[in-house]
Amino acid sequence: MQARHFKETYSELLSLTDSVPERVWTGILIAGCLALPWVVGSYSLSFATLSLVMIVGVLGLNLLTGVCGLISLGHAGFMAVGAYGAGIAAADYGLSILPSMLIGGLIAAASSLLVGIPSLRLKGLYLAITTLAFTVISTHVILNTPEITRGSTGLFLPEPNFFGYELNTPQKYYLFCLATCVLFVLATLNIMRSRVGRAFIAIREQDIAAEMMGINLRRYKLLAFAISAFYTGVSGALFAYHIRYINVDTFGLTLSIEALGMIIVGGLGSIAGAIIGAIFMTLLPEAVRMFFELFATQLNGLFATRALELRGLIYGAIIILILRFQPEGLIKIWRECRRIWGNWPFRY
Template identity: 50%
Template sequence: MRTGHFQETTGQLIALTDNRTVIGWTAALLIMLVLAPLLVGAYTLTLMITVLIAVVGAVGLNLLTGTTGLISLGQAGFLAVGAYGNGVLMADFGWPFWLSLPAGGILAALVSLLVGVPSLRLKGLYLAITTLAFSFIIAHVILYAEPITGGPNGVFVNGASLFGYNMQRGAPLYYLALVVCVLVVLMVLNLQRSRIGRAWLAIRDHDIAAKAMGIDLTRYKLLAFVISSFIVGLAGGLISLQIRFINIDVFALILSIEALAIIILGGLGSVAGAILGAVFLTLLPEGIRLFFNLILEPGSSFYSTYVYEIRGVAYGAVIVAFLRFKPDGLIGLWRDQKKFWSNWPLAY
């Protein structure tokens, strides 16, 4: 019976986990995800692809906001840069997707320096407003750079194939999103337990004390911006592959708000929390749709007519409820339940 978290060796200290139960459940989850295309229909598979892309974006934002403490409302802009980078390289230059997708992420990382460098002395609300302004700037640049981006006409993203498989639909796209998601999660988990991750945590908790300890704030803040934007750019590239047509309307401000809501609901600073938040908030509209299908008469158009209003009210209600009753988010709720059942029946 596991009674504590005492580590006796260096290997145990730096390992992602030394709990065999966690390793077993993680392996089981990965096996289920690999077998999912064989077990579910096309509609459910599409939902799962959307969830995986949301997880990638949420983990990237959580690295910047949750781990480093730099609040960003510019995620829609970085998603747009990654999506347009991937789409333009594929459509106009004929790049294969396995090159254009990481190139879109790299482009988003380079663009992040434009907002990261001027924002080094900003934090809190001032940084959030700066990143929001950056998102608006990116939208206008894309809109008026018509020779490159297509302007208001957008870009059609087609032709992504590998070994004869169309990588923009069904199981191939799902496995692509799954591979990217797993690699991103592993990368961030390893970064968080490295010297870089500890520096980010120190900056989040108290940047003045971190500077007094010898941590280069400029270097580590820029590194957080670059890596976070690269990951979000990958998510944008996956979005462009999934929807096949991108224009600036796809990357509205609501995406930045939803991204921030995901990591707040999941639990700031936790990769597992970001994953839970992405799954929960992405599937929330589907849960609402199923609920209204149960309570409304067949053929009723009420939900389809007011879908955006209902979704907005649901998002707001869920965020307010979690902030009021469970500020630690879903990961805090999970930890409480795990602690309760670990101590049961003496937990009362």
């Protein structure tokens, strides 16, 4: 059985994977994603696009919380900053989606220093409260600068275009989001196997020991905040273009909690876990809605009066059950399936 630890050449060390089956299945997955717009309808494609948008942001949060061990509840705030930065660049200055998206990400990364610098000596719940305060502050700033952000009125975004090429259909915008998501996944994989990624893991495991080994805690913690905020800002920009209208109510505290739930349910510190968790949590409300519609005729009276409450109850119960019986997240199930498949028929 192949252990895949021994490397013979430098090219094998530089390669993301030396497994032929992994390359084949990755190619099949990408081909399936490319074919999706012509297989499903606009409604389902909208959820697929939203999943890709959330994956980008959750990858950033996973680098900060799952890999570096810095708990953050500021995801909604960074996402709002990125969305408004991109929206203002597009609506007021007529920039296309790519520069607007980068501007939103860079503004979010710069604003992360407002959280990162005062929080260098904070850990755990103290750091979580500080990042939560950033979400409140960003909402307050957006509401009280109507000459820039339109305040409580909200901001309408123009139709996205890629340097003159109009992304005026759900299929085109989905493919753009897919390309962006793939680029960010590749970037994350390379960060994880670099000195920066190893430093993040060392800080998470034992920051005092990491500092004694020569890792600059101040620099790497600020870098973790900046990278995470950039990812989240880009995700916010993509989300703004997806819904085409944003206001402060779009980026509430619930969004931060959901994002944190995605990496916990998927598997803390795992790139694949973050992707699985983002897809699962994004599609879960729709799955619950379909479940209700399936049994609406039998329990019509109950669902008619308590549909929203029951949906929220089932939504929370599923998350609790996953955390109770799979504390390592959904990625554990995926790894077990791979192990059984790889060892078949000698599964034990």
